[in-house]
Amino acid sequence: MNKTIQEDNLHVLYDEDTLAGCVKTLAGKISEAGYENLLVISVLKGSFIFAADLIRALHYAGLAPEVEFISLSSYGAGTTSSGTVRVVRDIESDVAGRDVLLIDDILESGRTISFARDLMLKRGARRADIAVLLDKAEKRVVPLEADFVGFSCPDLFVVGYGMDKAHAYRQLPFVGYLDS
Numbered sequence: 001m002n003k004t005i006q007e008d009n010l011h012v013l014y015d016e017d018t019l020a021g022c023v024k025t026l027a028g029k030i031s032e033a034g035y036e037n038l039l040v041i042s043v044l045k046g047s048f049i050f051a052a053d054l055i056r057a058l059h060y061a062g063l064a065p066e067v068e069f070i071s072l073s074s075y076g077a078g079t080t081s082s083g084t085v086r087v088v089r090d091i092e093s094d095v096a097g098r099d100v101l102l103i104d105d106i107l108e109s110g111r112t113i114s115f116a117r118d119l120m121l122k123r124g125a126r127r128a129d130i131a132v133l134l135d136k137a138e139k140r141v142v143p144l145e146a147d148f149v150g151f152s153c154p155d156l157f158v159v160g161y162g163m164d165k166a167h168a169y170r171q172l173p174f175v176g177y178l179d180s
C-alpha cells in the first residue's frame with residue numbers, strides 16, 4: 001500500500017473511474033468542435049497526466065492532434081498564486097494560423113490560462129481554446145471561461161492526477177484534497 005494513500009488528511013474527490021469517464025466525455029465534445037489541423041498544448045506541469053489521458057481519448061474520438069508543451073509558473077512552492085505568470089519553457093511549434101487547444105489542470109484565478117491564450121493569439125493562432133479538468137469558478141480574478149470543463153470543483157486545495165502541493169502528490173491516480 002502506497003504510504004501517501006494512508007495519510008489521514010488526504011481524501012478522494014474524483015476517483016480513477018470518474019476521471020476516466022470525464023476524459024472520454026470531454027474527448028467526444030472536443031471531437032465535435034470543428035477543429036482543423038489541431039495543435040494541443042499541455043500546460044505543464046500540472047496537466048501532464050490529464051493531457052496524456054485526454055490526448056489518447058482524442059485519438060479514440062477520431063482526432064489526430066499534434067502535441068506541444070509549455071511550462072508556465074504562477075505559483076512558488078506554496079499554495080497561493082503570486083499573480084505573475086512566466087514562461088519557464090516555451091513550445092517549439094509555430095502556431096500562426098492554427099487551431100490551438102490549451103489543456104490545463106485547474107482554472108482558478110484565470111491568470112495562467114488567460115496568459116497562455118493571449119500569448120497564442122498574439123502569435124497568430126486562428127483559434128485558442130481551453131480545456132481544463134477542474135474549474136474553481138468562485139476564485140476567478142480574470143474574466144474568462146474554459147471551452148471544455150471536466151468538473152466544477154469546490155474551493156479545496158486538490159492534489160494528484162498530475163497536481164501537486166509543493167511538488168508532492170503528482171503521482172496519485174485520483175484527485176484528492178488535503179484537509180489541513
Ligand code: IMP
Pocket residue numbers: 046074075081104105106107108109110111112113156157158159163164165
Ligand atoms: P490560476 O492562474 O489562478 O487560474 O491557477 C491555475 C494554476 O494554479 C493551475 O494550473 C494549477 O497548476 C495551480 N492550482 C490552482 N489551484 C490548485 C490546487 O488546488 N492544487 C494544485 N494546483 C493548483
Ligand code: MG
Pocket residue numbers: 043044045046047104105106112
Ligand atoms: Mg498549472
